Amino acid sequence: MDIRFQAGGAENWKTDIALVPVVQGEKILETCPELDAAAPFLAIAPGMRDVSGRKNEIQIVYGHPDLPFSRVMFIGLGKDEPTPGRLREAFAKGVRKAKDLRLASVDVPVFCLKRFGLEDRLLEEAVYACMLGNYSFTALRKVREADPKPLEYVTIGFLDEYVPDSLRQAARRGESAAEAVMMARDLANTPANLLHPDDFADKASLVAAGVPRLSCTVRDERWLEAEGFSCHLAVGRGASRPPRLVVLEYAAKGDEEADPVVFVGKGITFDSGGISIKPAAKMHTMKCDMTGAASVFASMLHLAQEEVPGRFVGLLALAENMPDGGAVHPGDVVESLGGDSVEIVNTDAEGRLVLCDALAYAQKAWKPRCIVDVATLTGACAVALGDGLAGLFSSDDGLAQLVQSACACAGEDCWRLPLWAEYKAKLKSTCADICHTASSREGGAITAALFLGHFVKKDVRWAHLDIAGVDWRDADSPLCPAGATGFAARTLLELARGGVE
Numbered sequence: 001m002d003i004r005f006q007a008g009g010a011e012n013w014k015t016d017i018a019l020v021p022v023v024q025g026e027k028i029l030e031t032c033p034e035l036d037a038a039a040p041f042l043a044i045a046p047g048m049r050d051v052s053g054r055k056n057e058i059q060i061v062y063g064h065p066d067l068p069f070s071r072v073m074f075i076g077l078g079k080d081e082p083t084p085g086r087l088r089e090a091f092a093k094g095v096r097k098a099k100d101l102r103l104a105s106v107d108v109p110v111f112c113l114k115r116f117g118l119e120d121r122l123l124e125e126a127v128y129a130c131m132l133g134n135y136s137f138t139a140l141r142k143v144r145e146a147d148p149k150p151l152e153y154v155t156i157g158f159l160d161e162y163v164p165d166s167l168r169q170a171a172r173r174g175e176s177a178a179e180a181v182m183m184a185r186d187l188a189n190t191p192a193n194l195l196h197p198d199d200f201a202d203k204a205s206l207v208a209a210g211v212p213r214l215s216c217t218v219r220d221e222r223w224l225e226a227e228g229f230s231c232h233l234a235v236g237r238g239a240s241r242p243p244r245l246v247v248l249e250y251a252a253k254g255d256e257e258a259d260p261v262v263f264v265g266k267g268i269t270f271d272s273g274g275i276s277i278k279p280a281a282k283m284h285t286m287k288c289d290m291t292g293a294a295s296v297f298a299s300m301l302h303l304a305q306e307e308v309p310g311r312f313v314g315l316l317a318l319a320e321n322m323p324d325g326g327a328v329h330p331g332d333v334v335e336s337l338g339g340d341s342v343e344i345v346n347t348d349a350e351g352r353l354v355l356c357d358a359l360a361y362a363q364k365a366w367k368p369r370c371i372v373d374v375a376t377l378t379g380a381c382a383v384a385l386g387d388g389l390a391g392l393f394s395s396d397d398g399l400a401q402l403v404q405s406a407c408a409c410a411g412e413d414c415w416r417l418p419l420w421a422e423y424k425a426k427l428k429s430t431c432a433d434i435c436h437t438a439s440s441r442e443g444g445a446i447t448a449a450l451f452l453g454h455f456v457k458k459d460v461r462w463a464h465l466d467i468a469g470v471d472w473r474d475a476d477s478p479l480c481p482a483g484a485t486g487f488a489a490r491t492l493l494e495l496a497r498g499g500v501e
């Protein structure tokens with residue numbers, strides 16, 4: 001969806017409908033007199049009587065069809081404080097309604113944001129929301145006449161002659177964040193028969209090739225073998241298509257020698273559980289078990305396109321977890337890249353196996369300023385925090401704070417959970433240096449995080465986001481249709497934009 005800036009007053013705008021969020025009880029033409037000036041028909045329109053601002057209310061008020069724009073959609077915010085998150089939801093709802101009405105465009109009148117606070121921050125969110133409200137995964141469907149079509153463009157309406165640079169940049173930031181999230185969603189929504197580890201790696205290198213200063217190296221199973229990624233290889237052993245490690249590198253001009261921030265993503269293109277096979281119900285959602293890798297990839301792409309200052313590395317640990325005759329057995333012991341032998345008890349805990357080698361590799365190949373991994377790691381995290389919060393673990397309070405702020409800014413909520421050292425004893429193995437799963441199910445998100453932490457040196461700042469509860473939605477919401485959410489793509493981008501100290 002295109003973004004078009006429209007300056008010079010409402011008589012010059014070309015749009016099907018303007019989206020205006022309203023607080024309950026607000027007299028909008030008084031609180032926002034610019035709206036009165038831009039759409040004088042509102043002052044005499046009978047429909048204005050029904051605009052109450054109640055939460056979830058949508059009222060459309062019409063002017064004469066010959067006017068340059070003649071529809072205004074008022075979206076009720078309710079009585080609660082109009083935060084960026086609530087405004088985001090309101091704009092996304094507005095776009096969904098406009099789509100149902102078969103319109104081609106919506107307008108965000110910038111002057112309608114001023115009364116809620118920082119105009120540029122809110123414009124960024126409005127653009128982000130309009131784009132995500134317009135998202136659906138259509139690649140694998142035939143176009144049917146009856147289906148609502150996506151909007152073609154969103155306009156940003158100004159009354160002044162010129163578009164201020166700060167607002168232009170704000171809109172572009174919102175657009176870029178939305179594109180990152182949509183890319184992560186597209187990848188995660190793609191079924192496992194169309195996105196094997198090698199397909200994902202090929203796609204990553206193809207897309208990265210178009211971005212200056214972003215390099216992409218694909219490491220195949222022979223390279224992984226030679227380098228000692230035995231845990232990663234163990235996961236892919238039961239699949240017909242081999243694992244891959246994708247290494248993305250970007251440095252802004254002048255930052256080539258800086259210590260990099262390293263993002264690591266779990267990229268299981270399908271998680272059947274392996275020999276410890278999963279129950280059938282909901283197994284299809286395990287095509288999203290590569291959301292961590294998709295989010296790392298999408299954020300790397302966009303931070304490079306935006307030329308964010310700093311140096312960044314993205315590692316995508318890709319494999320398919322399947323149960324054929326060559327598959328890893330429960331009870332197998334393999335030597336990790338970090339040096340310790342690992343007993344594999346339950347082959348369904350494959351994410352931590354690909355990640356432990358990637359984490360060790362990050363510290364071997366670079367001197368990371370910090371490492372942030374993202375993984376659909378444990379059902380236990382979803383049980384603990386539900387489907388609205390990711391679990392955040394970190395060995396470093398400062399880094400945890402940065403990730404929490406990035407999550408809050410992105411509207412991707414997380415809650416910090418403890419790396420409770422006492423539980424490390426649960427990872428004791430009878431025959432190897434460490435067991436990859438705990439002796440009991442309780443606290444499973446914590447013991448999984450402790451296993452990962454075992455492979456991170458004490459002096460390396462590391463954070464881990466367990467996104468198992470939030471990578472998939474069963475029902476539509478304004479910002480995301482049912483299916484993959486692309487969770488963490490925007491968080492990582494915001495983390496990079498904010499600078500990681």
Ligand code: BES
Pocket residue numbers: 271289346348349350351376377378379380382437438444468469
């Ligand atoms: N990919 C799953 C975790 C998951 C569950 C993600 C539900 C999204 C929704 C992961 O590989 C897994 O199966 N973990 C096991 C670990 C257990 C065997 C210790 C789990 O959570 O049951």
Ligand code: ZN
Pocket residue numbers: 271273347348349350351
């Ligand atoms: Zn699993």
Ligand code: ZN
Pocket residue numbers: 268271289348350351376377
């Ligand atoms: Zn998994």
